[in-house]
Amino acid sequence: MSKKIEGGCLCGAVRYESDAEPLFAVNCHCRHCQMTSGSTHIPGIGLPAAAFSHTGDVTWYKIQNDRGGQSMRAFCPTCGTPIMGQIEGEEILFLHVITLDDPGGFAPQMDIFESSAQPWDRFDDTLPRFAKMPPMGE
Amino acid sequence: MSHKIKGGCQCGAVRYSTDAEPMVTFNCHCTHCQQASGAPFTTAVAVQRENMTISGDVIEHTQTSDLGTLVHRFSCAKCGAYVYGISDGFGATAVNAVTLDDASWVEPQMEVYVSSAQPWTHMDPALPKFDKLPPMEES
Numbered sequence: 655m656s657k658k659i660e661g662g663c664l665c666g667a668v669r670y671e672s673d674a675e676p677l678f679a680v681n682c683h684c685r686h687c688q689m690t691s692g693s694t695h696i697p698g699i700g701l702p703a704a705a706f707s708h709t710g711d712v713t714w715y716k717i718q719n720d721r722g723g724q725s726m727r728a729f730c731p732t733c734g735t736p737i738m739g740q741i742e743g744e745e746i747l748f749l750h751v752i753t754l755d756d757p758g759g760f761a762p763q764m765d766i767f768e769s770s771a772q773p774w775d776r777f778d779d780t781l782p783r784f785a786k787m788p789p790m791g792e
Numbered sequence: 793m794s795h796k797i798k799g800g801c802q803c804g805a806v807r808y809s810t811d812a813e814p815m816v817t818f819n820c821h822c823t824h825c826q827q828a829s830g831a832p833f834t835t836a837v838a839v840q841r842e843n844m845t846i847s848g849d850v851i852e853h854t855q856t857s858d859l860g861t862l863v864h865r866f867s868c869a870k871c872g873a874y875v876y877g878i879s880d881g882f883g884a885t886a887v888n889a890v891t892l893d894d895a896s897w898v899e900p901q902m903e904v905y906v907s908s909a910q911p912w913t914h915m916d917p918a919l920p921k922f923d924k925l926p927p928m929e930e931s
């Protein structure tokens with residue numbers, strides 16, 4: 655049985671939950687994750703968007719990604735906490751694990767978008783790294 | 793004169809600059825940094841607040857720190873990028889290093905608030921680590 659996913663933003667205006675099993679757990683070092691967070695990377699889990707619900711307003715910001723699509727990022731308009739990302743047209747959410755009520759169990763499987771990592775960024779040598787995304791079966 | 797401290801958010805609405813030299817660069821693992829960033833820590837460059845120019849609409853969020861001082865964090869109101877923070881107890885602005893136009897010179901000197909670091913965070917073993925802040929001389 656899966657553990658319920660619950661969390662929200664710094665000020666409490668945004669709350670979310672999901673019963674889904676995470677599809678993946680990664681550290682993303684892409685420029686969009688950097689600029690959104692003000693940090694070197696964002697640790698996140700993938701969740702089916704259909705199995706996720708939230709209360710409270712979020713602001714979505716859209717930016718062109720390097721594959722020609724639109725990447726979107728949601729943040730709380732009151733406190734600014736960046737909560738999740740989504741690629742337009744895809745059914746998967748990238749949930750920022752720091753916003754979980756209990757983020758302690760996060761176990762990243764890989765580091766992605768190493769190609770845009772900052773020179774001072776430090777990696778866990780035991781994890782596989784990919785210049786961008788890992789190869790995925792169609 | 794240094795021009796290291798110049799940058800802004802991803803949509804360009806928030807911009808900051810100063811000629812002052814960076815004072816210190818650190819990775820902060822405090823809970824507030826985590827929540828404001830959506831990341832396990834921020835890499836921040838502290839620079840003298842005086843003479844710093846900052847423009848653009850921001851979301852300000854204020855919390856009381858463990859030292860009892862007010863800490864203000866500023867994100868772009870349009871794109872949500874977490875850009876900088878200030879603490880009422882310090883005369884410095886902490887800009888998030890990744891928001892610098894040129895961040896290639898950045899080299900964190902220490903890890904602070906490791907007492908609240910996430911158990912899965914990967915830290916640089918070579919950097920000095922402090923449970924909270926390093927001992928500081930009274931100013």
Ligand SMILES: [Zn+2]
Nearest residue numbers: 663665730733
């Ligand atoms: Zn909020």
Ligand SMILES: [Zn+2]
Nearest residue numbers: 682683684687
């Ligand atoms: Zn990313």
Ligand SMILES: [Zn+2]
Nearest residue numbers: 801803868871
């Ligand atoms: Zn912006």
Ligand SMILES: [Zn+2]
Nearest residue numbers: 820821822825
């Ligand atoms: Zn902090």
